[in-house]
């Protein structure tokens with residue numbers, strides 16, 4: 001018997017047993033792992049976003065996964081205490097897009113910094129979207145908020161769904177990439193997606209609910225194909241990923257603007273809090289590093305150190 005033809009596909013969602021995979025031509029298939037492959041541990045770790053080969057079993061007319069291609073990246077939830085046993089939430093994410101608004105609700109910088117640390121901890125590039133710029137009383141407020149992040153090397157998009165501003169530039173960076181979109185409730189994530197892709201009827205944040213109207217209950221992240229190429233990942237939130245497992249001693253590396261200073265402190269294991277001769281503190285005191293970013297660092301460090309005591 002001839003070997004069945006393989007199709008290359010991307011895993012969009014899963015129930016734990018049945019997975020939805022999308023072939024390069026856009027056709028979607030319900031696929032399962034069957035028989036021997038299921039026993040192999042690397043297949044039991046299949047995740048949304050995985051790049052797979054699928055084939056039809058002519059005897060039963062059902063599609064199954066026959067192989068997984070190497071992952072480019074993983075957005076993972078690591079075991080507390082930095083132990084083994086990470087769970088991949090999404091594979092092959094190309095970038096994290098953090099959306100917040102200049103008003104209604106007010107930007108919550110501590111939360112933005114937490115999302116950025118999660119991206120850095122997973123070695124994923126991140127960009128920021130400041131939405132609702134039409135609501136800014138003073139346009140300078142947008143620039144001063146953006147400045148901290150731009151100095152740290154993150155691209156910042158200024159958008160307004162209401163005024164149709166900044167949308168083309170945002171669409172251009174989503175094309176042909178897998179983007180994990182996150183941000184607090186009410187900042188306009190669904191509105192942005194609807195404005196960027198009027199043909200896309202599914203609403204980010206409500207996707208999982210809609211998928212669940214079908215036969216299977218979707219668990220975890222869902223990849224939404226974008227018209228024109230690329231995917232947006234709807235996760236129950238990066239909060240689900242958390243910072244768990246990030247060693248407190250590597251938090252400073254997750255603040256890109258600190259990195260040039262990290263070899264310069266007097267003590268090699270400097271935590272950049274009250275140690276004498278701290279190069280990071282010196283720049284914060286000079287105003288060369290953002291005090292708000294530094295404050296986030298100190299808060300997150302306390303949180304991670306506290307968690308480490310428990311393990």
Ligand SMILES: Nc1nc2c(ncn2[C@@H]2O[C@H](COP(=O)(O)OP(=O)(O)OP(=O)(O)O)[C@@H](O)[C@H]2O)c(=O)[nH]1
Nearest residue numbers: 131132160161162184185186187188189190191205
């Ligand atoms: N003025 C203004 N309002 C906006 C803009 N974008 C979205 N909104 C409004 O903000 C509110 C919340 O928008 P959503 O798109 O539902 O926010 P979301 O981020 O998807 O929220 P969750 O689904 O709860 O996470 C809605 O009333 C939108 O009309 C904007 O650019 N300017």
Ligand SMILES: [Mg+2]
Nearest residue numbers: 189190204205
């Ligand atoms: Mg929404």
Ligand SMILES: [Zn+2]
Nearest residue numbers: 265270272278
């Ligand atoms: Zn230091």
